[in-house]
Amino acid sequence: ITITEIELSLVRLDLIHEFETSSHRKSHLDHIVVRATASDGTVGWGECASPSDPYYCSESTESCWYVLGEHLAPMLLGRPWEHPDDAAALTTRLSGNHFARAGLDMACWDLYGQARGETLATLVGGTAERISAGVSLGIEPTVDALLDQVARHVGDGYRRIKLKCRPGWDLEPVRAVRAAFPGIALQVDANTGYRADSAEHLAALTALDDQGLLMIEQPFAEDDLLGHAGLAARLDTPVCLDESITSPAVLATALHLGAADIVNIKVSRLGGIGPSVAVHDVCREAGIPVWCGGMHEFGIGRAANLAVASLPGFTLPSDVSGSDKYYRQDIVTPPIRATEGLVPVPDARPGLGVHVDESLIRANRLRHAVLKE
Ligand code: OSB
Ligand code: MG
Numbered sequence: 001i002t003i004t005e006i007e008l009s010l011v012r013l014d015l016i017h018e019f020e021t022s023s024h025r026k027s028h029l030d031h032i033v034v035r036a037t038a039s040d041g042t043v044g045w046g047e048c049a050s051p052s053d054p055y056y057c058s059e060s061t062e063s064c065w066y067v068l069g070e071h072l073a074p075m076l077l078g079r080p081w082e083h084p085d086d087a088a089a090l091t092t093r094l095s096g097n098h099f100a101r102a103g104l105d106m107a108c109w110d111l112y113g114q115a116r117g118e119t120l121a122t123l124v125g126g127t128a129e130r131i132s133a134g135v136s137l138g139i140e141p142t143v144d145a146l147l148d149q150v151a152r153h154v155g156d157g158y159r160r161i162k163l164k165c166r167p168g169w170d171l172e173p174v175r176a177v178r179a180a181f182p183g184i185a186l187q188v189d190a191n192t193g194y195r196a197d198s199a200e201h202l203a204a205l206t207a208l209d210d211q212g213l214l215m216i217e218q219p220f221a222e223d224d225l226l227g228h229a230g231l232a233a234r235l236d237t238p239v240c241l242d243e244s245i246t247s248p249a250v251l252a253t254a255l256h257l258g259a260a261d262i263v264n265i266k267v268s269r270l271g272g273i274g275p276s277v278a279v280h281d282v283c284r285e286a287g288i289p290v291w292c293g294g295m296h297e298f299g300i301g302r303a304a305n306l307a308v309a310s311l312p313g314f315t316l317p318s319d320v321s322g323s324d325k326y327y328r329q330d331i332v333t334p335p336i337r338a339t340e341g342l343v344p345v346p347d348a349r350p351g352l353g354v355h356v357d358e359s360l361i362r363a364n365r366l367r368h369a370v371l372k373e
Contacts, residue, residue, distance in 0.1 A: 126310025
């Protein structure tokens with residue numbers, strides 16, 4: 001396969017409900033949609049689900065736009081490859097920039113799937129036809145507003161609730177949700193908001209230990225693997241890593257240190273499908289449960305997440321909810337939807353398994369660029 005043209009579109013979709021994490025609040029999503037055309041005219045799609053600003057990680061929409069346009073696209077355009085892993089190998093001299101990489105990687109897998117006549121899920125060895133879905137709920141202005149959100153999503157059939165937390169918004173909301181919904185599967189995500197050297201923070205995290213949580217996700221900084229290992233040893237609640245796990249090599253270190261009881265796999269954080277499958281395989285071998293996280297993806301990224309989440313090691317509910325939880329109209333058909341908390345793995349066509357509605361991309365884009373050899 002040889003890619004001869006790459007079109008980047010910066011697409012904005014408004015969020016139905018504002019989302020606040022330990023670091024910031026957002027009301028819309030700006031993602032870069034990648035449209036890669038092969039020499040035979042086949043079109044492959046990818047989505048760069050980078051956060052707009054560099055808080056969750058050091059990448060941003062603008063860094064992805066720059067890296068895709070100035071570095072990744074020139075490395076790939078006009079160069080033939082047989083498998084998407086070979087396409088990824090053409091760009092290894094670029095350091096980091098995983099979200100930017102993932103956008104292009106997805107488009108390569110979409111092209112590859114179409115060339116082979118197989119879905120992405122089949123190509124990676126996925127087996128599940130439906131993925132158990134949870135929802136990730138942001139920090140709300142009040143506990144009552146949070147309880148309304150939980151009630152709504154439990155009512156919609158979602159199978160697990162994840163609450164964003166931070167110092168000062170932890171024990172109180174968790175206790176309130178636990179009291180109102182005693183039986184639900186519940187977990188928290190701190191997005192690096194706590195410090196392992198703070199007695200106050202450790203006390204807050206320890207106080208969560210009797211709330212029957214499925215896990216506490218990423219309490220400490222991305223590079224604080226020792227801090228997470230110490231906490232994992234001291235809590236009964238499993239510690240899950242998200243931000244920290246940026247590659248299979250970091251995963252190996254984290255597992256060696258006992259820093260992760262559970263791993264959140266995100267295709268974009270890991271820089272693509274290949275490393276995501278590799279992290280899954282190592283965790284499965286090591287008996288570490290994994291689940292599929294999300295970055296508020298549009299339908300393209302959501303379809304890729306579902307394909308990866310169909311692998312057998314994904315035993316915990318994902319964050320890959322229906323796109324209608326986040327935005328009014330999906331840019332793909334059929335739209336990604338949950339029924340009774342289960343999201344079908346797309347299989348309507350080869351590759352990503354969904355059809356991309358180009359008119360919606362054109363209608364919602366803030367800017368675009370066409371790159372050729
Ligand atoms: O840490 O999982 C996270 C969204 C943006 C940045 C980081 C995270 C999240 C989510 C949302 O939790 C998950 C989703 O896509 O539904
Ligand atoms: Mg997270």
